[in-house]
Amino acid sequence: MQQIEEIITGSVVGAMHSLYGRTCSPEQIQLQKTRREFEGDVTLVVFPLLKISRKSPEQTALDIGEHLVRNHTEIKHYNIIKGFLNMVIQDNYYLNYLNRIIPDASYGIQAGPDTGNLSPAGNQQPETIMVEYSSPNTNKPLHLGHIRNNLLGYSVCNILRATGKRVIKTNLVNDRGIHICKSMLTWLRYGKGETPETSGKKGDHLVGEYYVRFEQEYRSQVSELIAGGYSQEDAEKNAPVILEAQEMLRKWEAGDPEILNLWKTMNEWVYEGFNETYRKLGVDFDKIYYESETWLQGKKMVLDGLGKKQFFQHPDGSVWVDLRPEGLDEKVLLRSDGTSVYITQDMGTAQLRQEQYNPDKMIYVVGNEQNYHFKVLSIILHKLGFPWAESLHHLSYGMVELPEGRMKSREGVVVDADDLIGEMIQTARDMSRELGKLDGLKESEKENICKIIGMGALKYYILKVDPVKNMTFNPRESIDFDGNTGSFIQYTYTRIRSVFRKAEELGISKPGFVSGQIALNQKEKNLLQLVHEFPAVIADAAQTYNPSLIANFTYELVKEYNQFYHDFSILKEKNKDKRNLRLLLSEVVARVIRNSMGLLGIEMPERM
C-alpha cells in the first residue's frame, strides 16, 4: 500500500507531463509536512518546477493543484501561498490507515531473520550486516564512553533488523597487548594473590585498579628519570616498569606458560565483570571475537604483504606500509621485536569475519578518535586486494566529555558505568517514593519499575543526541526525569495503559476498527499523521545509522499525545464512534511508543 506522499509524488510527475509536456523525475518533487501555521497537511514546493512549467509559481501551483484534486479523492482541497501548494488530506485517508495497521502488533518493525543463525550469508536476500560494538580492553572497567558505544551499537542493530536486514552483533575483545601486561605486572608485584572472591570486588574493577597503579608508578619513574637528566622521550622509553611490561608482552607472544596462565585468570575476572555490566545495560552479542585468537592471522597477512612487496622492512626488522601515495604517512605494522600492533589484529579479524560470515556490510561502532585508524585499515585491505575492503564502514561517534574535559582512564578520572547505572536506578527509586505512585505494589514490582525508569532515562539521554556530536555529561547534575526524557515517554505510555485498565473496569471493550466517517479534530489528525510517518522514520534511521532520529520522533509523538490527552476525554466521550477512535488511536500510539523505544533498548513499564 502506497502512502499518500508516494501517490502525490507519482501524480505530480504525471501532471508535469500532461500539463506542460515535459518529463521530470520523482527526485525533483519536493514534498514536506505543511507548517503548523498554514492550513494543510502536505505541501508541494513548486519553485523547482518552474523551469519546467515556465509559468509563475502561483499559476503552476494552481495547475498542479487542480490536477491532483481531480485525480485523487484523498485530497480534499488545497490552497496556494506564494510558491507553496498546501494540500488538505481527507480524514478518511488517515482513518483507513488506522484501520489497516490495527491488526499489526509489530507495526513499523519488520521481522529480520534470526540472528542466532550464524551461517555464512548466501547470495540471496536479505542483506547481511555485521555490526561490531563495545570492543572493550580487558585492563579496566567500562565507563560512560563505553555506555554510549554499547547503546549505539545495540540500537543500530535493532534498527537495521527492523528494516528486514539480517544482523550479526559482534564484539571484539581486546584481551591482549601491552596494556594487559601492565595490569598483570602490578598485580604480581602488589596483589598478594588478591582475587575478586577474596576482595569482594567486581573482577573488571579489581584489574582496573592495578592498571591505574601501573600508570602511577610509570609516571613517577618517568619524573625521576627526567630529574636525573633524561629527556621526556627517553624517560618514557626507559622507565623500568615499561621495559618490564614490554618484556612480558614478548613472553606472552612466545607462549610462556606462566604468563599465559596469569593472563587467562585475570581476563576471566574481567569477563565476569563485563557480563554483569552488559546484562544491566541489556546488550548482547551473537559472536565474540578475541584479539588473542585473531592477531596471528593478522601477522600472517602482514608477512604475506611483505613477501609481495606491498609492505617493506626497516633495517631494525620492523614492518611498515607506505601510505604517502594516499596522502597519509608511513605506518608500522609489526614492531622491530616482531610483536604486533593494534592494527595487525584488526586486519586478521576482518578477514576471519569475511571467511566465516561473508557479510555484505561490516560496520564498526568505534569512537571518532579512531577515524585515522579505520581509514588506514581500509586502505591496507585494499592494497592487499580484498574486494570486501569496500564493505567496511566506520560508524564514528563523538566523545563523552566531562565539564573538565575528556575522561582519562589512565588517571582514573572517569564516570564508571556500574556506578552511573546504580545512581540512575537509585534516583528513580527516590523519585518514585516521593511521588508515591507505586504505593501498594510489591517490592519486587517496584524495584523492577525503578530499574526500567532509571535505565530508560540513561539510555534516552545518550541516544537522543546525534552520534557524530561530542556530548558533555555533568556528573553533578543528575540526568533529568522531566521534559525531553525517557521518563516522559514512559510516563505517556503508562497513561495510555491506565486508560485501558480503566476502560476494562467500566466494561468498555476495545473495538476492532473505527468508523471511516468521523471528523477528526486537529490533535487526532496530528497524532495519526505522526503514526503514519513512523515507518519512514525507521527507514531513515537505518539508512543513516542514527538512533537519535527515533528518539526525537518519539518525543514529538508523546508531546502531541499529552496535549491530546489533556484537551480531550477518551472514556467520557459520549459519541461512541469518537470514543472508539480515541481508544484505537491511543492503542496505536502506545504501540508506536513501545516499538520505537524498543529499538533504543528502552523498556516500558505498565505503571509509574
Add this chain to the structure above:
RNA sequence: GGUUCCGUAGCUCAGUUGGAUAGAGCAACAGCCUUCUAAGCUGUGGGUCGCGCGUUCGAAUCGCGCCGGAAUCACCA
C-alpha cells in the same frame, strides 16, 4: 603544521537531499489537579544560527576564506 569533525537561546539539544516568521527541554517567572496518573498541560521572557564573502528566486543548511573547540598524525590501543 597536515587531515577530519563540531560551532543554533544562559545550559542540554532538534531542525541540514537549500524552502514560508529558526524549534523543544532544562533553568526563571505566572497559571491549571473533587476529572482517563500534575514524571503532565498552558503562558511570558530569552537568538547578529561563530564571522565574512559567494552561489541562488530563496542559505542555519551548499562553496571558499577566517575565528573558536575537539580528535588524530606513536615501534599506545
